[in-house]
Amino acid sequence: MNENGLVSIIIPTYNRALCYIAKAIQSITEQTYKNYEIIVVDDNIYGSNYARKIREYCVKNNFIYLTTKGREGANTARNIGARYAKGIYLTFLDDDDFWLKNKLEMQLKYFNDNVGMVYSNGYVFTSNSKHLYTKPECFVTEGNLYKLFLYNYIGPTVTAIIKRDCFFDVGMFDEDLPAKQDYDLWIRIVKKYKAVGINQPLFVYTRHDSNQITKKNDLILEGYNKIYKKYESYLKNDFIINFFFYLKIAKIYKNQKNFLKYYKCIFTACSNMRLENLKIIF
Numbered sequence: 001m002n003e004n005g006l007v008s009i010i011i012p013t014y015n016r017a018l019c020y021i022a023k024a025i026q027s028i029t030e031q032t033y034k035n036y037e038i039i040v041v042d043d044n045i046y047g048s049n050y051a052r053k054i055r056e057y058c059v060k061n062n063f064i065y066l067t068t069k070g071r072e073g074a075n076t077a078r079n080i081g082a083r084y085a086k087g088i089y090l091t092f093l094d095d096d097d098f099w100l101k102n103k104l105e106m107q108l109k110y111f112n113d114n115v116g117m118v119y120s121n122g123y124v125f126t127s128n129s130k131h132l133y134t135k136p137e138c139f140v141t142e143g144n145l146y147k148l149f150l151y152n153y154i155g156p157t158v159t160a161i162i163k164r165d166c167f168f169d170v171g172m173f174d175e176d177l178p179a180k181q182d183y184d185l186w187i188r189i190v191k192k193y194k195a196v197g198i199n200q201p202l203f204v205y206t207r208h209d210s211n212q213i214t215k216k217n218d219l220i221l222e223g224y225n226k227i228y229k230k231y232e233s234y235l236k237n238d239f240i241i242n243f244f245f246y247l248k249i250a251k252i253y254k255n256q257k258n259f260l261k262y263y264k265c266i267f268t269a270c271s272n273m274r275l276e277n278l279k280i281i282f
Helices: 018-029 049-061 074-084 103-108 145-150 164-169 181-192 217-230 232-236 239-255 259-271 275-281
Strands: 007-013 036-042 064-067 089-092 115-125 130-132 161-163 194-206
Touching: 007 018, 007 074, 018 036, 018 049, 036 049, 036 074, 049 064, 064 074, 074 089, 074 164, 089 164, 103 115, 103 161, 103 194, 115 181, 145 181, 145 239, 161 164, 164 181, 181 194, 181 217, 217 232, 217 239, 232 239, 239 259
Parallel strands: 007 036, 007 089, 036 064, 115 194
Antiparallel strands: 089 161, 115 130, 115 161
16 A cells, blocks of 8 residues: 555546536645645537636646547546546546545545555535435445445445556446446446445535536436446346346336336336245345
8 A cells, every 4th residue: 555645636527617626626725635636637629618717727727637529428538537647546526526625635544455445425415405425324334246236335436536556457437328437337346346435424425406417317227227238147146136226227217207117117126026035125
């Protein structure tokens, strides 16, 4: 472990007001751990008003400024930043989220030769509420693939610090996924590396009414369906995991008020179960 190693902080941005990015970066500059580099990856169309303002801001503050070809998505932007990064550790901060002051210092303490990723609990902010991302009693302090398939106890991208070698070894972010790319990455990391969780809030994940992927049900649905196909052989071998994964998809159909597909998902989830299986779940 290198407790004093360089941390590369990658911030993908698209169509976001500069005040959000500035707040995210302020939470970096206020960190108690100071050995880091800030890499902003701009996914806006070249020459747009957004792109011009972000570039000027980065140049003025000596941040590394990179671009995609424009509107390639957060997955591509993060991977571009990771390829350029020089740090031993990689971490990803979305342009509308921020960190508590001791996040880097606290999480870096948990790395050793066997640990590929360290994550933490955090807060979720909305326009009128604040709550923990994961209830303390539900937080998982060591990577567990079985539980991860049941629910994403690790959380959003903002939570993790990942060893550079680990990130590239598992294949980076899947650029074909329209959503749930963080969840997919956690699965691949936990399958191969030890992951450690700190049951303490160290980040703030913001939910609001601007361009946020969690509000786009069609993309979330496509993301879950692609993840299911990637890990189908694993999922189908365990009726409980398979059942709960179908429930995730069913919930999205219910939110869309597509009740025909909702009931079809529920039927599919239950179709291969026997009575003794249902007793385990209920």
